[in-house]
Amino acid sequence: MPSGLRSDLILGIETSCDETAAAVLRGPRQVLSSIIASQIPVHRRYGGVVPELASRQHLLSIESVLKDALEVAGVGLKDLGGVAVTYGPGLVGSLLVGISVAKSLSMVLELPLAAVNHHEGHIRSVFIEHEEAPLPMLMLMVSGGDTSLYLVSEGDVYRPLAHTRDDAAGEAYDKVAKLLGLGYPGGPIIDKLAAKGDPRAVPFTRPRMTDGTLDFSFSGLKTAVLRYVQSHGIGSLAASSGETAPPHPSQQILDLLASFQEAVVKYLVDQTVRAARHHGARSIGMSGGVACNSRLRQAMRDAGGRLGLPVYYPSPALTTDNAAMIASAGYLHLRRGHTADLTLNADPAARL
Numbered sequence: 001m002p003s004g005l006r007s008d009l010i011l012g013i014e015t016s017c018d019e020t021a022a023a024v025l026r027g028p029r030q031v032l033s034s035i036i037a038s039q040i041p042v043h044r045r046y047g048g049v050v051p052e053l054a055s056r057q058h059l060l061s062i063e064s065v066l067k068d069a070l071e072v073a074g075v076g077l078k079d080l081g082g083v084a085v086t087y088g089p090g091l092v093g094s095l096l097v098g099i100s101v102a103k104s105l106s107m108v109l110e111l112p113l114a115a116v117n118h119h120e121g122h123i124r125s126v127f128i129e130h131e132e133a134p135l136p137m138l139m140l141m142v143s144g145g146d147t148s149l150y151l152v153s154e155g156d157v158y159r160p161l162a163h164t165r166d167d168a169a170g171e172a173y174d175k176v177a178k179l180l181g182l183g184y185p186g187g188p189i190i191d192k193l194a195a196k197g198d199p200r201a202v203p204f205t206r207p208r209m210t211d212g213t214l215d216f217s218f219s220g221l222k223t224a225v226l227r228y229v230q231s232h233g234i235g236s237l238a239a240s241s242g243e244t245a246p247p248h249p250s251q252q253i254l255d256l257l258a259s260f261q262e263a264v265v266k267y268l269v270d271q272t273v274r275a276a277r278h279h280g281a282r283s284i285g286m287s288g289g290v291a292c293n294s295r296l297r298q299a300m301r302d303a304g305g306r307l308g309l310p311v312y313y314p315s316p317a318l319t320t321d322n323a324a325m326i327a328s329a330g331y332l333h334l335r336r337g338h339t340a341d342l343t344l345n346a347d348p349a350a351r352l
């Protein structure tokens with residue numbers, strides 16, 4: 001039992017964007033429950049997350065999500081040893097819902113509180129299932145909110161190496177899908193459709209930082225797709241109908257999607273490989289929603305194979321936003337005696 005904790009059962013709460021999530025873990029890796037209430041149906045008709053709707057939906061869902069997490073884990077509030085919550089980065093109104101609940105539980109139940117950075121959670125999600133992964137690990141964190149590279153070393157040390165300067169990769173997927181009226185979220189839809197297109201059909205120029213950093217930029221690619229669509233007279237397929245079923249795109253659109261995806265995947269893999277080589281990484285990790293992408297998983301595995309480095313990523317339920325990763329990271333904080341107090345506030349632009 002970690003010093004100072006009543007038990008090694010940690011409740012994790014995650015409300016940084018559009019998933020209301022709670023989980024109970026025993027220690028850093030044994031997931032007893034992980035409940036995720038997705039808000040996709042609420043935001044679909046807008047083609048992206050609407051912050052006001054997201055925080056309102058968190059308020060509506062949080063109580064039942066918490067109850068379910070405890071019930072599925074088979075534990076009561078009195079059994080818990082600590083509470084962990086995401087404090088940022090994310091949408092301020094959404095973050096505040098989770099933080100308020102976590103602070104209330106911590107106060108009423110006299111439980112230690114851990115404040116977890118959302119990116120740290122995504123990094124930990126790889127180690128929930130792959131404790132054996134050799135360090136240092138070059139970690140690609142690739143979601144709808146950010147695209148970053150971290151070097152993960154012994155002792156849970158996370159060194160940021162690169163961030164996106166504008167859009168995140170997932171945001172680019174979502175915006176391209178919105179432009180073509182394909183539905184929301186765009187990532188999984190494009191992932192599926194791109195498999196039917198020719199990835200060499202449209203040559204996209206790779207974004208390049210003139211200052212030599214590994215930072216990412218995705219807004220140029222998104223604009224290049226827009227220009228292609230305009231210059232080839234391609235119209236939106238479903239406009240903003242909010243339909244769940246994707247329409248049937250022409251071969252020209254399938255080729256465009258395959259080429260866009262290939263450009264994104266090559267860019268992500270090449271930057272990760274460059275960083276892994278430069279920093280002498282012994283493994284590569286990926287997490288965040290875009291890490292579910294089938295082409296990215298395959299391309300990263302191939303690149304890792306060429307470098308002689310194993311590639312690790314979580315199973316899909318732990319790859320997108322979830323609270324198990326927050327509980328896992330929170331457990332490590334509490335084990336070290338790193339607790340937050342009731343002054344804890346949301347930090348929408350928090351960095352690791």
Ligand code: KG4
Binds near residue numbers: 292
């Ligand atoms: O990590 P996540 O659940 O939420 C945050 O953004 O924090 O990631 C959601 C993002 C969305 O932009 C979604 O389009 C993208 O991940 N995504 C994908 C795939 N599945 C989800 N992008 C590409 N291919 C996928 N299969």
